[in-house]
Amino acid sequence: MKRIDARNRRQAGGSFQLAEWSNRLPLRHAGHARVHLLPPSAGRAVSGRTRTCVRAQVAELCSKIQEMKYTQAVAREVVRYRPPATLVPHMAGEAFKLTEWYTVPKGTLVFPSVYESSFQAGAELATTEREGSMGESSFQGFTSPEEFDPDRFFSEDRREDVVYRRNYLAFGAGGHQCIGQRYALYHLVLFLALFVSVADFERDRTEGCDDLVYMPTIVPRDGCTVFLNQRCATFPSF
Template sequence: MAMRYAGKYPRNRPVPAVESTGVASLLRIPGATSIMLYVALAAVTYAAWEQLWFQAARRRTGGKPAVPGPTHVIPLVGGLVRMVMDPYGYWENLRQQAMGGGSGLSYDSLVGKMMVFLTDADKCREVMAVNDPTRMMMTLHPSAKNILGPNNLAFMHGPEHKAIRKSFLSLFTRKALGSYVVVQDALVRQHLAAWLAKDEGAEREIRDDVRDLNQQTSQQVFLGPYLDDPAEQATFSRAYSDITLGFLAFPLCVPGTAVWRARQGRFYVLRVLEKAVSRSVEHTRAGGEPRCLLDYWTQRCLEESDAADAAGEPRPAHCTPARMADAMLDFLFASQDASTASLTWCVTLMADHPEILARVREEQQRVRKGDWSATVDGDTLAEMSYTRCVVKEVLRYRAPAPMVPQLALCDYPLTPEFTVPKGSLVMPSINAVAMQGFADAEAFDPERFAPERQEDIKHAKHCLTFGHGPHYCVGKEYAINQLTLFLALLSTACDWERRRTPDSDKWLYLPTIYPADSLVTFKPRA
């Protein structure tokens, strides 16, 4: 039996056409077309709302002009595409807008978030010093917690953060730094010899060679005899490279992605580091002298733990093997990208300024008396005052970490006329600040750090290369020693030339800044 038709209209009667006028009638069209129209309407509505929100958010009170930036933001993505395609041009444009407007502020949209770019030295120092989970905190990257883990120092604040930083003081005493210099000396010489033997006289991009030198130096200084298995060391280095590459990838953590590999790399690195901590504890408990940075810290942590036990108090949270491994990962991460960038700048800037390199060599002759094979120790390094000035100028002129991103966790009153909306990114520009205050700041001039001028003291608020506030770099002196020693040995072992291109004065963001190209030819110095 045929089923009766249950529709509204008889079978043979045509269904009236749907009216085509008016939004309401369009939305009555059934199926996929209707869904597409709803989506399109929602997108248009959101885009219009987004424009209005950003126009309101950038306003300043008191009759002041709005914060410089795009009149109309690109819906949804904002400046992301340009930032990825042309990072140098993107950040330089924000810097020019902030400096040109006189307020030290500019803004853009970044995937729907407001991003406020700062070039005013006082305001940069202010936001970097907050470190308050109710107001503003440092933020690294959308994938940072996946890559580095939730216990990384960058995410710490309050008493626990102060306690662990206090325990780090023993790692950078004069005695400890002097013991590191001897290790650094041997490794730098080893790599320079390899550079000279590799494709002698051929031009090459030096960035990767510098990265390898710095990576091995960091591993040996920090972990010493505890990374003694060649196979494990090779896997450790690959895993660490995966961690670094995760910061350059799209922030998606699923199997097969770069962030996923970075996360797995962290797990492997932490397992190796925990094992190293256990061996260091055993060595120290047996009365062994410190042989690497980890041993110095183990010694300190055992002293703190024993004191807590004697007082009947809980041991410090940072003294467990797992938390010590987390901190060692942070040291490796902090020392790798920033120092690699600065070492690369040392090579290129000295090639660009041969008159300064000549003075470095004059000082090396005076201090080391032509005995280039003798190991440079801490005392010898301390006599290299001009070479140290050159290094400080490299760090000022091209600060490796160009910005220290902060996340506003409330509506933050940045100035009397402007409040940063909650959820916004605030980007203090270290390099923009360094190009203010100093005499002829755009010039590369190591003499500014000489005792006669002391511009680092006179313009201290513009010296933010190593940060400011609770996250100020505890390894500052170690980093300066590494660069000073490298330049001292490089200047006496090698002659080199740099081939400049139209892009040579631009920067690469990886994520620390490098010369856009560092095409160098080395040869042994006669």
Template sequence: MRAGEDPCCLVDFWMQNTLEEGPEIMDLEVGGHLFDFLFAAQDASTSSLLWAVALLDSHPEVLRRVRAEVSALWSPEYGEPISTEKLREMKYTEAVVREVLRYRPPATMGFPDPERFEPDRFLEERQEDRLYKRHFLAFGAGPHQCVGQRYAVNHLVIFVALFVSLLDFRRHRTDGCDEIAYVPTIVPKDDCTVLLSKRCEEKPSSSLGRRRDFEQRRALAKGR
């Protein structure tokens, strides 16, 4: 870029801007950008996590299938986090996440039987997210769709996998609890209050800590 070549990609344009003396950025503008990142990373994810728990509670067969898939690939007792390879193999769990995103807006129109919660529509046999690509608007569409969508989906898949592995849960249901409240993203009217109990005593963080301690002691022993 310093040689005067024309930029050929987005990163080049960003680097070019750093070489030029730009206008002074006001604190209000900086605050606005930070608020955008905070809102995008927190509020939308919170909404999706609430609906994921609510829908798993009301669809026990879906919950059973998620637990079966996750337990076949990973357990807290392994003493290691969910790897990227294992995450890719959690096809049904990801289908559940995508169905949560489709089932609760931005838009549910354009899919067959849109008011039915059915994760199978995103599996290999049906691939409705590809057949009806323009209608899956959880992250927008076209060249300006959300650049963080893969991160967001992975985040939700990991949450669901850990949540169903570590905890049993039962939703405290009240009249109208599944009605939509706007805050401004959509959430269950009752904020999805659940009763929790442990499924296992092992937690990934504690087992990882013990494994690191063991490896450190073994390394020290070898060095003697």
């Protein structure tokens, strides 16, 4: 069950990466310029249209994942903007005062919605006081939380990953936060890096394609259908 769950989350994250990348032309231009996915010698010839993918050089890409700052920012923003695990169940180890009028009893199993309540928190924060509610999640606190903006995690001036660190709850918090969060983020980084290095793509946009479907993670309604154009003479072999 855990294996199936992990697979679904990775697929959901990858789908939203491609969806948001294709939806925002400025992001694509900035991304191709700033995300050094493969050096010229690794992914394609410096001159001419012939591109050759070399397996050894792809392995070198994996070893340089720490240098791919913008790609990491895209991955983190995808998880913040569309958290695959929308429900994070926890059992109250002790009585917890949630609001002025309600205290969660010890032993209560709580299912806070990371996505639904957080999205509403970001949208209604200006008009509704939500202090202490379950709406305090990864949408709240961030600048323009309803916008997909990787620069919030990339810009040295903004540094929202530090300023709003306590609001980034897609992986939970405290002693029970997800132990696989680094793996999940690195997986998204490598997926995007390799995907846009070996293929150009355009999304097949249809009515309602950006609507969310729960199955059981959230995914685009159309599954993020894209048209691919191979950039490499041969695909790398894994």
